[in-house]
Structures are given as structure tokens and as C-alpha cells.
Amino acid sequence: MEKQDKAPLRLDPEHQFRFQCRPGISCFTQCCQDVTIALTPYDVVRLKKAVGLRSDEFLDTYTLTLTKENRLIPLVVLKMNEEDKRCPFVTGEGCSVYDDRPWACRMYPLDMNDDGTFRIIADPSKCLGLKETETWQIGDWLVDQGVPIYDQMNILFSQVTGPLRAQEPDIDNPQIFKMTFMALYNLDRFRDFVFQSTFLQRFHVDPVTIEKIKRSDVELMKFAFDWVKFGLFGQKTFQVKQPEPSKGDNE
Numbered sequence: 111m112e113k114q115d116k117a118p119l120r121l122d123p124e125h126q127f128r129f130q131c132r133p134g135i136s137c138f139t140q141c142c143q144d145v146t147i148a149l150t151p152y153d154v155v156r157l158k159k160a161v162g163l164r165s166d167e168f169l170d171t172y173t174l175t176l177t178k179e180n181r182l183i184p185l186v187v188l189k190m191n192e193e194d195k196r197c198p199f200v201t202g203e204g205c206s207v208y209d210d211r212p213w214a215c216r217m218y219p220l221d222m223n224d225d226g227t228f229r230i231i232a233d234p235s236k237c238l239g240l241k242e243t244e245t246w247q248i249g250d251w252l253v254d255q256g257v258p259i260y261d262q263m264n265i266l267f268s269q270v271t272g273p274l275r276a277q278e279p280d281i282d283n284p285q286i287f288k289m290t291f292m293a294l295y296n297l298d299r300f301r302d303f304v305f306q307s308t309f310l311q312r313f314h315v316d317p318v319t320i321e322k323i324k325r326s327d328v329e330l331m332k333f334a335f336d337w338v339k340f341g342l343f344g345q346k347t348f349q350v351k352q353p354e355p356s357k358g359d360n361e
């Protein structure tokens with residue numbers, strides 16, 4: 111096994127590392143403060159359910175949206191408490207949303223490189239779990255932390271973000287920014303939009319899908335990704351309904 115202080119920057123899933131995080135360790139919950147945790151749409155789906163809020167309430171209460179000029183999809187990050195810079199979900203006993211904690215928290219002390227390899231991002235002088243004797247193979251660690259379902263959902267998200275990075279579409283209509291953000295992150299608002307506007311009169315959506323997106327946030331999120339791909343990239347993920355012929359047309 112590699113000496114951890116000099117852990118290589120590209121580790122594959124077979125690589126082993128020493129780690130155990132547990133209550134009682136002197137650094138317990140220290141990593142849950144003053145940290146930038148970017149949230150994916152799936153992170154928001156899980157967290158808003160964990161705290162029992164609608165997506166708009168969750169976003170207002172617990173996140174910051176960092177916009178950048180010409181960047182269509184802003185960065186959504188967890189908002190740390192103003193007074194002590196701690197995560198709003200951390201308690202003396204640990205993470206209060208542990209089962210639904212974000213991808214980045216599941217990965218820690220690791221992070222993923224752009225090429226799909228991994229690296230240890232925690233400082234071993236601060237994250238004392240890296241000095242514990244328990245040994246993990248990275249692949250097993252990821253499964254143990256519940257990362258694979260997040261990876262599956264994030265791959266779907268990257269099908270939206272990837273082309274945007276590659277194409278840099280020239281969009282300056284603020285309405286498109288708003289709609290894109292709503293579809294990706296504000297799912298309960300997007301559901302209202304689908305069911306309370308003329309959306310279903312304008313697009314073919316089969317009845318099974320309608321039932322699925324009524325009941326399941328994950329299905330709605332996939333539907334919303336398709337909607338963004340249709341709107342931004344012109345992909346044929348939606349079919350526009352033809353207007354009904356008026357009565358006099360065939361006479």
C-alpha cells in the first residue's frame with residue numbers, strides 16, 4: 111500500500127487506503143465546517159426529502175447559487191451557518207442527514223478526477239481517520255458509502271452539462287437561464303410547471319410517464335433533463351403536438 115502522506119494523485123478503484131471515520135475520533139465533524147460542497151440535482155432531490163421541504167424552500171433555506179457570466183448552469187452549494195461556518199446539518203452526533211448526504215460528503219476523504227480515477231483530498235494531519243488501521247479498497251469504499259446510485263444520476267446530469275461545456279451556446283435570454291435552473295434544481299416548481307401550465311397540451315407525454323413523474327422525483331428529474339436537452343440542444347427527446355384541425359378544415 112502507498113504511504114498515505116505521499117498518496118499518488120491518480121488512484122484506481124483497486125487501490126487500498128487506510129481510513130475509518132467514527133464518533134470519538136478527535137477530529138469528528140471538523141470536516142463539516144467552512145467547506146464548499148457543490149450540490150448536484152440528485153443531491154437536492156435526496157436532501158429536500160430528508161428535511162421534508164419542497165425544492166424551492168430547500169434551495170432558499172440551505173443553498174447558495176453562485177452564478178458566473180455566460181455560465182448557463184450556476185453552481186449550487188450548501189450554505190454554511192453564518193455564525194460558526196458549520197454545515198446546517200451537522201450535530202454533535204454527526205450528520206443529521208447521513209442517509210441522504212451529498213455525493214461530495216460520501217466521497218470524502220476521496221475525490222474523483224476528471225478521468226474517473228481518484229485522489230485523497232483530506233489532509234492527513236487534520237483528517238485523523240487516514241491514520242486509523244482499517245483498510246479499504248476504493249471500489250469497496252464507494253459501494254459502502256452508497257456512491258453508485260449518485261454516480262448513475264450524475265452521469266445523466268453530465269449529459270446536460272457536458273455538451274454545454276463543449277458548445278458554450280450563445281444564450282443571453284434570462285428566461286432560458288431561469289427555465290434551465292428550474293428544470294434542473296427546482297423540481298417541485300418544475301412539476302407545477304408541467305401540470306399547471308399548457309405543457310401537456312403542447313407536448314406528447316405518454317400516460318405511463320405522466321403517472322411516473324407525478325409520483326417520483328427521480329423520474330421527474332430524468333424527464334426534466336430530457337426537457338433541457340430538447341430546449342437547449344434540439345435533441346428529439348420531446349414531440350410537439352400538432353394543433354387539432356379545426357372543424358371547417360376538411361369541409
Ligand code: SF4
Pocket residue numbers: 141142143147197198199200201204205206207208211212215
Ligand atoms: S451534509 Fe452531513 S456530512 Fe456533509 S458537511 Fe453537512 S453534516 Fe457533514
Ligand code: SF4
Pocket residue numbers: 130131132135137138139140141142218219232236237238239240
Ligand atoms: S476529518 Fe476525517 S476522520 Fe475526522 S470526521 Fe472528517 S472524515 Fe472523519
